[in-house]
Amino acid sequence: GAGVSQSPRYKVTKRGQDVALRCDPISGHVSLYWYRQALGQGPEFLTYFNYEAQQDKSGLPNDRFSAERPEGSISTLTIQRTEQRDSAMYRCASSLLTSGKAGELFFGEGSRLTVL
Amino acid sequence: DAKTTQPPSMDCAEGRAANLPCNHSTISGNEYVYWYRQIHSQGPQYIIHGLKNNETNEMASLIITEDRKSSTLILPHATLRDTAVYYCIVRAPGANNLFFGTGTRLTVIP
Numbered sequence: 001g002a003g004v005s006q007s008p009r010y011k012v013t014k015r016g017q018d019v020a021l022r023c024d025p026i027s028g029h030v031s032l033y034w035y036r037q038a039l040g041q042g043p044e045f046l047t048y049f050n051y052e053a054q055q056d057k058s059g060l061p062n063d064r065f066s067a068e069r070p071e072g073s074i075s076t077l078t079i080q081r082t083e084q085r086d087s088a089m090y091r092c093a094s095s096l097l098t099s100g101k102a103g104e105l106f107f108g109e110g111s112r113l114t115v116l
Numbered sequence: 117d118a119k120t121t122q123p124p125s126m127d128c129a130e131g132r133a134a135n136l137p138c139n140h141s142t143i144s145g146n147e148y149v150y151w152y153r154q155i156h157s158q159g160p161q162y163i164i165h166g167l168k169n170n171e172t173n174e175m176a177s178l179i180i181t182e183d184r185k186s187s188t189l190i191l192p193h194a195t196l197r198d199t200a201v202y203y204c205i206v207r208a209p210g211a212n213n214l215f216f217g218t219g220t221r222l223t224v225i226p
Contacts, residue, residue, distance in 0.1 A: 004159075013198045031211070031212070033214075035216075040218075041218060042154075042201075042203055042216030042217050042218050042219055043160060043214075043216045044216075045214070047213040048213065055212060056212050056213065058213075059213070080119070089157075091159055091160075093159070095162075100151075104162040104165075105160070105162065105214065106162075107153075107158075107159025107160050107161070108159055109158065109159060110157075110159060
């Protein structure tokens with residue numbers, strides 16, 4: 001597709017369940033980012049990939065959160081044993097490179113996670 | 117770790133210029149100033165970026181002070197569709213993390 005695609009758009013789960021959120025970046029984009037956004041706040045960085053390599057995972061809140069991008073394209077963010085505080089909008093972004101105009105991030109529409 | 121300071125909200129009359137300030141007094145020599153905006157529940161959208169020269173594109177103009185400690189995003193003729201949260205971000209080349217902060221909520225008034 002032309003833009004960054006995320007699925008599912010909405011996910012409601014019970015506390016303790018695992019969830020997997022998928023991101024399909026713009027074709028050819030080297031860098032892929034995961035952000036989390038709480039209501040009324042700006043996006044908060046979680047992790048970042050260049051190709052298939054996870055370059056920075058310093059924003060992942062704890063070890064229940066993990067991400068992968070095995071073939072350097074589609075990425076999955078997995079949250080294990082979900083808790084209510086994990087409820088948020090999870091946004092994926094991709095960029096051609098990491099600097100200048102080519103460092104422009106293109107964001108998807110997000111996956112809204114609600115943990116009951 | 118906020119590197120930028122922005123007013124939490126601003127209003128602007130439709131058709132007038134919207135001038136959104138940003139303070140980045142601790143900016144490093146190689147850090148760029150980026151502006152993004154987020155309309156309602158959509159993902160953030162890139163607007164413009166610059167290093168030290170003023171920049172203009174089809175969306176906006178970016179004025180960076182000579183000492184680079186502050187900048188202003190100018191929307192020359194604001195429309196109702198420009199109502200959004202505007203984020204000012206400083207970023208070094210190759211840095212992966214854009215720190216968004218809380219931005220400025222611009223409301224364009226008819």
